Amino acid sequence: MKKIGILSASMVAILMVAGCGQAKKPEAAAAPAASTAAAKPAAPASGLTEWQMTHGIGPVTERVEIGPLDEELAKQGQAVFEVKCMVCHHVTDRYVGPALQDTIARRTPEYMMNMMLNPDEMLAKHPEAKKLLGEFLVPMTFQNVTKDDARAIVEYIRSVTGKDPISG
């Protein structure tokens, strides 16, 4: 009971930090510039592991296999994407958030999935995500997607951009 209480209090604290994402803009802008391209970011001062720097922070902690394009999976991804993601992300153009063709060209599939599944923590801790928040100002939001949804969305992004994510 006590533990739960403390836990929930810390969760609240985290949520509050996340909710104030925009307010963190100066900090994010002041963060050391990291390359936007596929190049590996410099050794982190952020306290993140090398793996996290490349693949993001969140529930995806192991490599995701990217095989030949799975049309069926891409279709499933499209259905979710059109309801929950299209409001902010378009394929070739910058919209509320970055264009998908730019995202896939510089992220691993794990990074993309962690960003979908754990945006609050990513925006609070990951220098790459923080940098983009400084640029776009609107924090990416958790859209109540499952891990399977996130994987399917990666497949949809592959199909619609004709590109594969970087391998890291």
Place this chain on the structure above:
Amino acid sequence: MFQRNERAVTMTKKWMMTTLCATVAVALVGCGPQAGRPANGGALAGGTASAAQKVYVPPGEYDQYYAFMSGGFSGQVGVYGLPSGRLLKVLPVFSVNPENGYGFSEETKPMLNTTYGFVPWDDAHHPKLSQTNGEQDGRWLFINGNNTPRLARISLDTFETDEIIQIPNSGGSHASPYPTENTEYVVAATRFSVPIPQEDIPIDTYKENFQGTVSFIKVDKETGEMSIAFQILVPGFDYDLAHAGKAVSHGWVFFTTYNTEKAHTLKEVNASRNDKDYVAAVNWKAAEQAIADGKGVEMPATYVHNIIDPKTRVASSTTKKGVMTLNARKIPGLIYYMPTPKSPHGVDVDPSGEYIVASGKLAALIPVHSFSKMLKAIEDKAFDGDAEGIPVLKYEATIAGEVQDPGLGPLHTEFDGKGYAYSSMFVSSEITKWKLGTWEVVDRIPVYYSIGHLMIPGGDTRKPHGEYVIALNKITKDRYLPTGPELTQSAQLVDINGDKMEMLLDFPTIGEPHYAQAAPASLIKDRSVRIFPIEENQNPYVTKSEKDARVERDGNNIHVYITTIRSHFKPDNIEGVKVGDKVYWHVTNLEQDWDVPHGFGVMGMNNSELLIMPGDTRTILWEPKFPGVYPFYCTDFCSALHQEMQGYVRVSPADAEVELKSSLGL
């Protein structure tokens, strides 16, 4: 077990005391006599560091209890945290709420429909939490509308009003809702007797023609849906308050009556002549049996039932006809009257179910009836005559004891589960603590001013949580900084853990809180809905994807299927609307994150804004009167680009030939 205890673990006492002393020091400076505080400042009980420590909830931590306080004539319910007294939310129930569009949106307008048409206000009196086995179960909150007799059910998953049922054959539904032990029923008795059925007759034929009703409203165990099971026709007294029996007295509901004189004018004098009025003991299991035996009579009646469909989240309003009635005068065993001095107000049943405390608001003592003695008196036929054919039991035969000199103007009583009762004294402005069984007064504490109801968390159930009693005061006067002639109401939190009551906190409350309920946060907080999954949205006008956003014309009706996400609408440019059109804005919030509602307002709209929760769809009707270009925008600061979240709708003359179109461009 609760947050408050955890704090003691997580914070060092020293640090806490330092902070608190600082707080208190500041508070004292702010409230010192030099601040112009009137003489009553000296009467301030509590206000000590130890009191401050007991109500202090550090930033980011939770209160121990949810408290639900009726908003009285605001028609709403205020939700507060205890012990901090922080206002958490105002729940719209019987009154429209432009803050979120309740009663204005197409989805919620039917909720306020009645046989009198749309009634956008009521006088909300007694919140009551649903119970299972006589304990709080945290599922629903019921509350009565006194003015246009209605009964509402609020979901404690969404904190939204899900259902409102009108009570026919009633005038001033005051003795309500008061659930039975397993929420089999909630009740509603009429405070004002009226002609039943209503008819155009002289008021001075009250004695011959006016009647009261006691209604039993069935509550579906699974869904909570309410239906009027039966009404008992009773003599034309005023029926004031109620409480259901529990444990040993389960199966009965007790109602107070006054105006047994049946006066119809200058009631403050004419309804106060009798030394004793009655507590009506209603045997609802006998009523069920009477109906099963075919003794019920179907009476003509018309009433309206409004309910939110849980799938579409859209309200519908149905007019219902007819009600099953039982005539108490003709069915023996249904009701017994227990004489009770004098114009009794509250009637409260102790946790064991044995003691029935009826506070005669004009009496100098508090009589306590015994349920077992009542049963014996009925068996022995210890009657003192009858009232219109309903047996009146002998006072001595049912009385368990009298609390002598409790104070002036006793109104209500709650229980701490440790053998003590706490009664509110309206006239002498105090809470009196007394012992069940010995009836001796053991403590009193002054409250400011003129207390009405009082409430102990769970203090009306078989298992009171104790800890605090809240005074719901009727008069505020000088308790807070003055705000002109109209003041908020004043609640006070009193610690009842020790032998002596300790005043902890004053806090203002909305409307006029009558009764209140409080339940442990753990019973409710983890069930609280955060978002509505967009996949499950079944509103007939939902737009589930930006690609489906569109504008359609159907004669003079225009349907705008519009979506929101931080920080834009789609569409945000609309043309082809004409003067004379009815524009239905169906706004779907595509966000799926907690606490990201978007608001919606159009210049010159004649109703209210919408506040749309994540994954929800709400609809507002706009009827533009003049040609021009009208901005619309998000009213709820949603993101860094919130100020950019806006759009335009062009309105052309009625005979214009502007094509209907919508867009959102890069």
